[in-house]
Amino acid sequence: MAAEDGFLSRAHVAIMGLGLMGGSLALALHGRCRLLTGIDPDPAALARASQIELAGHLHAHPEEMQEPADLLILAAPVGAILSLLDQLPGWHSGSPVVLDIGSTKEVVVQKMAHLPERFQPIGGHPICGKEKGGLAEADARLYQGAPFVLCPLPGSTPHACCTAKALVGAVGAQPLWLNAADHDRLLAATSHLPYLIANALAATTPEEAHPLVGPGFRSTSRVGATPPAIMTDILLTNRQNVLQALAAFRERLDLIERLLSEEQSAQLHATLSQGAEKQRRLVIPPGDPT
Numbered sequence: 001m002a003a004e005d006g007f008l009s010r011a012h013v014a015i016m017g018l019g020l021m022g023g024s025l026a027l028a029l030h031g032r033c034r035l036l037t038g039i040d041p042d043p044a045a046l047a048r049a050s051q052i053e054l055a056g057h058l059h060a061h062p063e064e065m066q067e068p069a070d071l072l073i074l075a076a077p078v079g080a081i082l083s084l085l086d087q088l089p090g091w092h093s094g095s096p097v098v099l100d101i102g103s104t105k106e107v108v109v110q111k112m113a114h115l116p117e118r119f120q121p122i123g124g125h126p127i128c129g130k131e132k133g134g135l136a137e138a139d140a141r142l143y144q145g146a147p148f149v150l151c152p153l154p155g156s157t158p159h160a161c162c163t164a165k166a167l168v169g170a171v172g173a174q175p176l177w178l179n180a181a182d183h184d185r186l187l188a189a190t191s192h193l194p195y196l197i198a199n200a201l202a203a204t205t206p207e208e209a210h211p212l213v214g215p216g217f218r219s220t221s222r223v224g225a226t227p228p229a230i231m232t233d234i235l236l237t238n239r240q241n242v243l244q245a246l247a248a249f250r251e252r253l254d255l256i257e258r259l260l261s262e263e264q265s266a267q268l269h270a271t272l273s274q275g276a277e278k279q280r281r282l283v284i285p286p287g288d289p290t
Helices: 002-010 020-028 043-051 078-091 106-112 158-170 180-203 207-212 215-225 228-237 239-261 265-283
Strands: 012-016 035-039 057-059 071-074 097-100 120-126 147-151 174-177
Touching: 002 158, 012 020, 020 035, 043 057, 071 078, 071 158, 078 097, 078 106, 078 228, 097 106, 097 158, 106 120, 106 180, 120 158, 120 180, 147 158, 147 180, 158 174, 180 215, 180 228, 180 239, 228 239, 239 265
Parallel strands: 012 035, 012 071, 035 057, 071 097, 097 120, 147 174
Antiparallel strands: 120 147
């Protein structure tokens, strides 16, 4: 591991995508690598990145890089990551470690598996973020203490795995090793379904309720404001898992609706108690014995 920590300090790290996640990653990596390059086709993002001196080099297109990257991080929406992986062999020489940080993994690692052998791919997904995107929201502390899922491919090299783990440590996150299928199944329940619930809640709340919106509604509906363009990619690339999560949620709602309709007070109380107890178990911090 120490060798990979040293590698990172000597490496040229290129981040493709300078939104919330890529921008926060760049801020967190300041001073931790030899050269940091930021790439984004959006002129406004590049102007902002230049203003805050986000990286040593900034480019609109990856082929503008004069020096190949040692570690290439794909920090774009999932659909854009898939497109970048198709284009990658045509413009990048060398044998870089390629790490994506997209929100779904199976479709990405399947695409990574078709990269030429000189590339060293590994999938990743930091479990952090905000409902607002863009470089203006970037924060160097965003990754600190957060789980950072790493999904090796069958052909991921030890160097790729160790480099990814060193990167995770450098930004203050905690590595969590999962296969891509388990990641997508679990994230459908903990991230993609909550977005849909929050979004539907906001959409079905009367406008005249605005003066009565309090902390409960704000916290419950917060993630529903995540940019739809990002979430559409995520939902479609994890469609089957999301549909299964929706079906399980709908079944639970149907039970609650039936008990409420039939005024079955004791059963309703017991059902709600089950949910409350499950919530407490799910949010207990790792290592907490309570």
